[in-house]
Amino acid sequence: MAEIRRGRPRSEQSRRAVLEATRDLLEANGYDKLSIEGIAARAAVGKQTVYRWWASKAAVVADAVLDGFIPMAPLSLADTGDLSADLTAWLDQVAKATRSNAHAGLIRALAAAVSTDEPTGDRLWERFTGPDRQAVIERLQSGVESGQVRADADLAVTADLIAGVTLFSVMARKEPSDDFTSRLVPILLSGIVPRTGA
Amino acid sequence: MAEIRRGRPRSEQSRRAVLEATRDLLEANGYDKLSIEGIAARAAVGKQTVYRWWASKAAVVADAVLDGFIPMAPLSLADTGDLSADLTAWLDQVAKATRSNAHAGLIRALAAAVSTDEPTGDRLWERFTGPDRQAVIERLQSGVESGQVRADADLAVTADLIAGVTLFSVMARKEPSDDFTSRLVPILLSGIVPRTGA
Amino acid sequence: MAEIRRGRPRSEQSRRAVLEATRDLLEANGYDKLSIEGIAARAAVGKQTVYRWWASKAAVVADAVLDGFIPMAPLSLADTGDLSADLTAWLDQVAKATRSNAHAGLIRALAAAVSTDEPTGDRLWERFTGPDRQAVIERLQSGVESGQVRADADLAVTADLIAGVTLFSVMARKEPSDDFTSRLVPILLSGIVPRTGA
Amino acid sequence: MAEIRRGRPRSEQSRRAVLEATRDLLEANGYDKLSIEGIAARAAVGKQTVYRWWASKAAVVADAVLDGFIPMAPLSLADTGDLSADLTAWLDQVAKATRSNAHAGLIRALAAAVSTDEPTGDRLWERFTGPDRQAVIERLQSGVESGQVRADADLAVTADLIAGVTLFSVMARKEPSDDFTSRLVPILLSGIVPRTGA
DNA sequence: TCGTAAGCGAGACGGTACGTCCGGTCTTTTC
DNA sequence: GAAAAGACCGGACGTACCGTCTCGCTTACGA
Secondary structure: OOOOOOOOOHHHHHHHHHHHHHHHHHHHHHHHOOHEEEEEEEEHOOOHHHHOOOOOOOHHHHHHOOOOOOOOOOOOOOOOHHHHHHHHHHHHHHHHHOOOOOHHHHHHHHHHHHHHHHHHHHHHHHHHHHHHHHHHHHHHHHHHHHOOOOOEEEEEEEHHHHHHHHHHHHOOOOOOOOOOOHHHHHHHHOOOOOOOOO | OOOOOOOOOOOOOOOOHHHHHHHHHHHHHHHHHHHHHHHHHOOOOOHHHHHHHHHEEEEEEEHHHHOOOOOOOOOOOOOOOHHHHHHHHHHHHOOOHOOOOHHHHHHHHHHHHHHHHHHHHHHHHHHHHHHHHHHHHHHHHHHHHHHHOOOEEEOHHHHHHHHHHHHHHHHOOOOOOOEEEHHHHHHHHHHHOOOOOO | OOOOOOOOOHHHHHHHHHHHHHHHHHHHHOOOHHHHHHHHHOOOOOOOHHHHOOOOOOHHHHHHHOOOOOOOOOOOOOOOOHHHHHHHHHHHHHHHHHHHHHHHHHHHHHHHHHHHHHHHHHHHHHHHHHHHHHHHHHHHHHHOOOOOOOOOOOHHOOOOOOOOHHHHHHHHHOOOOOOOHHHHHHHHOOOOOOOOOO | OOOOOOOOOOOOOHHHHHHHHHHHHHHOOOOOOOOHHHHHHHHHHHHHHHHOOOHHHHHHHHHHHHHOOOOOOOOOOOOOHHHHHHHHHHHHHHHHHOOOHHHHHHHHHHHHHHHHHHHHHHHHHHHHHHHHHHHHHHHHHHHHOOOOOOOOOOOHHHHHHHHHHHHHHHHHHOOOOOHHHHHHHHHHHHHOOOOOOO
């Protein structure tokens, strides 16, 4: 069942070195000053070794992110029972994280990467936005069970709204007004709370 | 008031040639295969002439967009009196426009440009997202006057939600489900319609 | 007496494959587009197998020549008793052979190889020029015995003159004048014929 | 009449720097460790500047030789009236020069260059062997006038013999026997001296 | 009307990075 | 222990652009 490979096996050490170099250089200089040549040099690895395993700069960055070399702090979406408070707290966390220069730059870098390299972009995008989106959906689902969200609410669309507005404000480099989150949550929730009227 | 300039005045013909070349090459090969060298060559213009008037590739692209050399079809947000129908129609238009390969590529290109060049990016972003955002806000305001939207509704946040979810789906390269728009509008509206309950 | 070797014996088949690949590629692309990597690939042989047995590109080429994979037609220097006619005939043969594109290229390749790799170059040079040089000396010696060449003639120097002028005209890519050979032989002979004067 | 050149003119300083770097590196490491990359680096010149003006490594070397950056000591062929003595002296000079490691390496380098790059090779070869060959022919011609060489002697073929045997001994890396020159000259001369016999 | 001050196309300059090829070496499994 | 396979580091290849710098040539304005 296992694929039998002949010849010298891939060096795990080189793989790590490349990914670590990518992380360091990305932090230091940003995505578009990142170069394969520079990565190889810092990793003390032949350029060919990079080209052998990754198709593009975006692909290297994607692996660096996906394999956890570039820590994108996982933001926990608590479930205290109070959906509004939980969402507000989480969005404040997100706002804070994305406004930090390091992360905002990285996110824009990933946006550029996504723009440039289709297949890798897709993989990166999915892995990058997927888990958080899933967490949001699950929290909303929990809200359904506790009666804070009505049963037929469109959770997926709501999650996309949240992801979208977050992306938008990062890309726009907007200094968010302090109350942006607190203004946002009610609007989001009003789409999914149990109907109050007749 | 007007700055008096000595010496030979700037050639309008060269300016047009550069912007047209940019448009053609951007359409043909995409943003990151676009090069100043290539633009100058196709415009039959000295490289220095480009560098004299524009600070970066993103700046040239921005001018090409802003001066209408790259036609971003202006999408009209009608005011028929039925806010829900108007928004749905407009979002369908947007969805169609942004899914066309040409426009989606351009949008992602602009996203990359925004990521890369801060001051130009801001100008580009504002001019690019501003008018549509303004149109949405005005239509919502008209809804306030007609009583379809409550007076204290947070129009700006709602407009950002719309812009965000649109950007998000373009970047994600998602083929939108046919009913995405029709699922989206009720959620958006529920945040701003007059309160039905007590 | 014979060296007893342990382990798997050297593969004669690989040796032949390498030498044949060398011959083919040398014919096709010339000496300096020849690469060890290319030889190994065409011979379906590991690179290491080449490196195990040959020290350099020149060494492989040398073996290919010496083992007859690259046919350098052996030119026969007849002994009809007429030294002048024999030498003329032989030099005409040599001229014809060396002027053919295939052989001229090969000879220049060998010259380059000799320049590059000292020990192999020497071996190659000796084996390559030696036999013909020896044949010339023997024919001249036979001339001594028949009285056409005087006893104290300097046969070695004469042979070097012949080899030199041949190499020179190949390297110079000169199209030889038709009568070059017939002009050359009298001069060569005049240095070694029996003295006519007092 | 004069070619009107537009744009920035070629930098003479860069040209000199390249040729000087070539000379230095060639002396230091020999022809096949010479690299365009290395030349450009040492000359503090962009690689493209080298590629813009020279087609190959051989071409750079050729220009370096032809423009006198690589001094090939011009060997003077005196005319004392004694042809035999003059030739012997000159050949001793040549032997000494070509046996010095620096020169022998360079000559073999040029041979390799000639082998590799046809048009440049031809130019190089002609300029390199031409003047000496011409000097020999003129000295022989002078011998004709003084009666030491007979009028119908084949001076061109004799000059080729001399050049050939010189090239041959350099390529063969032969340590020349001390008396090689003194054995060579009589043979060469016997082909062209006035006939002594009937 | 003439000089001085830009702007212009052209194109060479020193550089950086590209993506590829090859040189030698090393490390597997297979024979 | 040799062989095929194939990854490793290193380094040069030749190309594409970067942003800068001269050139000779307009094209304006002000003295």
